Amino acid sequence: MPEKPDIINYTNYRLYLADVHAARKQTDSRFSVRAFAKEAGFSSHTLMRYVLDGKRNLSKKTLLKLSMALKLTRDRAEYFENLVFFNQSKTLDEKNTYYQRLLKSEKPNGLKKLEENQFRIFSTWYHSAIREMLSLSTFRNSPEWIAGQLQPKIEPKEAQGSLKLLLEAGLIKKTANGYLAVDDAITTDDEVLPLFVRNYHLQMIEMAKKSIDSVEPERRDISAVSFAIREEDFPKLKKQIQLMRKELRHFAVEDGHGERVVQVNIQLFPLNKGKGV
Numbered sequence: 001m002p003e004k005p006d007i008i009n010y011t012n013y014r015l016y017l018a019d020v021h022a023a024r025k026q027t028d029s030r031f032s033v034r035a036f037a038k039e040a041g042f043s044s045h046t047l048m049r050y051v052l053d054g055k056r057n058l059s060k061k062t063l064l065k066l067s068m069a070l071k072l073t074r075d076r077a078e079y080f081e082n083l084v085f086f087n088q089s090k091t092l093d094e095k096n097t098y099y100q101r102l103l104k105s106e107k108p109n110g111l112k113k114l115e116e117n118q119f120r121i122f123s124t125w126y127h128s129a130i131r132e133m134l135s136l137s138t139f140r141n142s143p144e145w146i147a148g149q150l151q152p153k154i155e156p157k158e159a160q161g162s163l164k165l166l167l168e169a170g171l172i173k174k175t176a177n178g179y180l181a182v183d184d185a186i187t188t189d190d191e192v193l194p195l196f197v198r199n200y201h202l203q204m205i206e207m208a209k210k211s212i213d214s215v216e217p218e219r220r221d222i223s224a225v226s227f228a229i230r231e232e233d234f235p236k237l238k239k240q241i242q243l244m245r246k247e248l249r250h251f252a253v254e255d256g257h258g259e260r261v262v263q264v265n266i267q268l269f270p271l272n273k274g275k276g277v
Contacts, residue, residue: 003023004020004023005019005020005023006076007070007072007076007079007080007083008076008079008105010083011083011102012083012087013058013080013083013084013087014051014052014054014087016080016083017051017052017066018052020036020070021033021036021052024036032045033045033048033049033052034048036048037049039069040062040065040066040069041065041068041069042062042065047062057088058084058088063080063081063084064081066080067080067081075105078105079102079105082098082101082102082105083098083102085098086098086099086101086102092195092198092199092202095195095198096123096195096199099119099195100119103119119196120165121165121166121169121171122196122197122199122200122203123199123203124162124203125203125204125206125207126150126154126158126159126162127162127165127166128200129150129261129263130146130150130159130162130163130166131166131171131172131181132181132258132261133146133149133261134172134178134179134180134181134255135181135252135253135254135255135256135257135258135261136256136258136259136260136261137256137257137258137259138259139178139256141177141178141179143156143157143159143160143163144156144159146159146162146163147159151214151215152210152214163179167179170182180255181255201265204263204265205265205267207263208222208263208265226271231274237268238268241266241268244266245264245266248264
């Protein structure tokens, strides 16, 4: 008998429902999407099919029906509800809210690689900056020094908290002489990675905006160009930017030889609706 899928192991409720259906079908070949919809009290099996295919969302009413049909315990039903709203959220604020609720759920195994520490790293700009500062030749293992070097400045207690957070997330490690950056990427799944990335980009775009007034022109470069392209060339343009971003990494120096930490933002977005939109 196949093991019953546990919602607590998922970060995509549609995949969970599909696995539930597949598991039931292994024990009962007659268990169809229509039968699944009937058990959930849906007025039409088409709705269940559309939900599984990602063409329709669940409402509060329909997800409650599903929770009862799936016989979820109270904590699992709460996790299921927050996961549904997390997956279906349209705004970043909503996604952040429901993600925080998911993290507080009992034993969120589906999020075990996405601990709250990693979530926090991407929501505050100076964590990644401090990690890169470890490569500076002048780096001093002092929260006061770190806080004073950042632009804009932060409080020493914030710098100390950032070092602690980076340690707990496994992005830096202690050495005899201080700290060393660990060259391991944060592992995430496809459902949560976009949330982390969006938080990070919004932080850095805001920093770039502030630099126009706070940083002297000779110490920054804010530039832009607008031009028309063919629709078929858009993927090629994205590829060109990706290659350029990789080339910029060649400027990175070995640990202990850096003199300044910089941030390079590259944005590409349409200025009109375009063909067929």
